[in-house]
Amino acid sequence: xxxxxxxxxxxxxxxxxxxxxxxxxxxxxxxxxxxxxxxxxxxxxxxxxxxxxxxxxxxxxxxxxxxxxxxxxxxxxxxxxxxxxxxxxxxxxxxxxxxxxxxxxxxxxxxxxxxxxxxxxxxxxxxxxxxxxxxxxxxxxxxxxxxxxxxxxxxxxxxxxxxxxxxxxxxxxxxxxxxxxxxxxxxxxxxxxxxxxxxxxxxxxxxxxxxxxxxxxxxxxxxxxxxxxxxxxxxxxxxxxxxxxxxxxxx
Amino acid sequence: xxxxxxxxxxxxxxxxxxxxxxxxxxxxxxxxxxxxxxxxxxxxxxxxxxxxxxxxxxxxxxxxxxxxxxxxxxxxxxxxxxxxxxxxxxxxxxxxxxxxxxxxxxxxxxxxxxxxxxxxxxxxxxxxxxxxxxxxxxxxxxxxxxxxxxxxxxxxxxxxxxxxxxxxxxxxxxxxxxxxxxxxxxxxxxxxxxxxxxxxxxxxxxxxxxxxxxxxxxxxxxxxxxxxxxxxxxxxxxxxxxxxxxx
Numbered sequence: 001x002x003x004x005x006x007x008x009x010x011x012x013x014x015x016x017x018x019x020x021x022x023x024x025x026x027x028x029x030x031x032x033x034x035x036x037x038x039x040x041x042x043x044x045x046x047x048x049x050x051x052x053x054x055x056x057x058x059x060x061x062x063x064x065x066x067x068x069x070x071x072x073x074x075x076x077x078x079x080x081x082x083x084x085x086x087x088x089x090x091x092x093x094x095x096x097x098x099x100x101x102x103x104x105x106x107x108x109x110x111x112x113x114x115x116x117x118x119x120x121x122x123x124x125x126x127x128x129x130x131x132x133x134x135x136x137x138x139x140x141x142x143x144x145x146x147x148x149x150x151x152x153x154x155x156x157x158x159x160x161x162x163x164x165x166x167x168x169x170x171x172x173x174x175x176x177x178x179x180x181x182x183x184x185x186x187x188x189x190x191x192x193x194x195x196x197x198x199x200x201x202x203x204x205x206x207x208x209x210x211x212x213x214x215x216x217x218x219x220x221x222x223x224x225x226x227x228x229x230x231x232x233x234x235x236x237x238x239x240x241x242x243x244x245x246x247x248x249x250x251x
Numbered sequence: 252x253x254x255x256x257x258x259x260x261x262x263x264x265x266x267x268x269x270x271x272x273x274x275x276x277x278x279x280x281x282x283x284x285x286x287x288x289x290x291x292x293x294x295x296x297x298x299x300x301x302x303x304x305x306x307x308x309x310x311x312x313x314x315x316x317x318x319x320x321x322x323x324x325x326x327x328x329x330x331x332x333x334x335x336x337x338x339x340x341x342x343x344x345x346x347x348x349x350x351x352x353x354x355x356x357x358x359x360x361x362x363x364x365x366x367x368x369x370x371x372x373x374x375x376x377x378x379x380x381x382x383x384x385x386x387x388x389x390x391x392x393x394x395x396x397x398x399x400x401x402x403x404x405x406x407x408x409x410x411x412x413x414x415x416x417x418x419x420x421x422x423x424x425x426x427x428x429x430x431x432x433x434x435x436x437x438x439x440x441x442x443x444x445x446x447x448x449x450x451x452x453x454x455x456x457x458x459x460x461x462x463x464x465x466x467x468x469x470x471x472x473x474x475x476x477x478x479x480x481x482x483x484x485x486x487x488x489x490x491x492x493x494x495x496x497x498x
Binding site for chain 2: 243
């Protein structure tokens with residue numbers, strides 16, 4: 001357990017140290033590439049402001065992600081029971097993933113204003129599909145013997161789904177959750193970048209326009225921390241809901 | 252008494268089983284043997300009500316003379332794998348048939364837990380399938396089949412995944428259990444040793460299309476069925492099976 005944490009930490013520390021040494025020895029301007037110590041200093045100095053923006057981002061991401069999980073669950077159940085609808089809709093969902101965020105984010109702002117709605121919609125659009133895919137593939141992993149056994153006991157289609165299909169999809173669903181969680185924060189920041197009153201995205205934009213690379217990087221650090229926190233929460237959820245000696249996967 | 256009348260199972264283009272009829276008493280083991288592809292597993296699945304959708308079947312099942320439609324509570328089915336759900340404890344797995352039938356979780360567990368000791372599973376109620384041996388898993392699976400109060404039990408090669416020693420132990424154990432809780436058993440197997448050791452009656456199936464070739468009652472008592480005593484019967488069965496060329 002300890003060695004698993006130590007190895008990535010050591011690598012991370014080495015990279016940071018290399019960066020710091022490079023900045024000090026090469027004489028590169030802090031306006032172009034601030035040293036890690038400079039970024040940390042800026043972060044501490046502006047913690048109240050960055051914290052407020054981060055809170056806004058976390059709120060939007062959490063709301064969007066939660067709604068997305070709900071939609072993905074409902075849609076997956078519908079598509080599971082309506083294979084024809086699945087065949088018709090999956091290409092549409094897949095195509096929706098090819099629309100570049102850069103193009104979509106400003107359009108969303110244009111259509112829905114600077115409020116919560118366009119940002120939440122963007123998060124849903126980005127995180128919905130990976131979750132839906134992981135759920136549907138999880139359903140398909142249900143062993144035929146489990147379904148046969150339940151059917152031979154007189155269980156109907158819904159009972160088979162509830163007792164065998166849904167639990168069988170658990171690991172796959174959690175994997176999809178983890179992928180989507182990382183997208184959720186990034187998508188929120190993108191939406192804020194395109195136009196917002198608060199949030200890390202608009203903060204990064206403002207910092208960039210003021211040539212404050214240190215503040216841009218400080219905001220990036222905070223967004224990474226947000227994603228890691230979300231992943232840790234998912235891991236906790238995994239542990240709390242696990243039944244049996246299952247192989248637990250790393251977030 | 253369960254009776255199958257005129258069962259034909261077809262893929263649409265060819266018959267897997269044609270016009271098969273058989274009777275199963277409420278006591279004793281009937282072994283169904285035959286070469287691969289003779290449709291023995293399809294017969295069992297049809298009785299369990301889980302014939303794959305692409306197969307068509309026609310025929311009648313009668314329970315004490317009255318027609319029934321599978322799946323039916325009188326017929327307990329045990330698939331080839333033990334099919335224990337990894338996310339349920341052994342007790343919850345054993346109670347599965349009862350909860351599916353509408354019994355509350357608590358009531359179902361109260362009915363299965365007293366059976367854990369006689370089934371050689373004492374203390375394993377709260378363990379998960381991955382935590383116990385293959386033999387224990389099979390016992391839990393059989394407990395799940397038996398607790399549904401089914402009069403007839405359909406076993407699809409139940410011991411094929413076990414090692415040789417465990418298989419012998421489980422066969423003895425099955426006989427013991429059936430003495431304590433008598434059921435009619437239809438056992439699909441490709442193991443002639445298993446068939447001659449356990450069965451009161453052997454039905455030999457032939458392929459192309461699947462049908463019952465011969466019915467062989469075994470009158471030798473269980474306690475006198477050693478290897479030597481059963482060798483002539485196994486030879487007869489081998490000849491019957493080899494006579495039927497695969498198509």
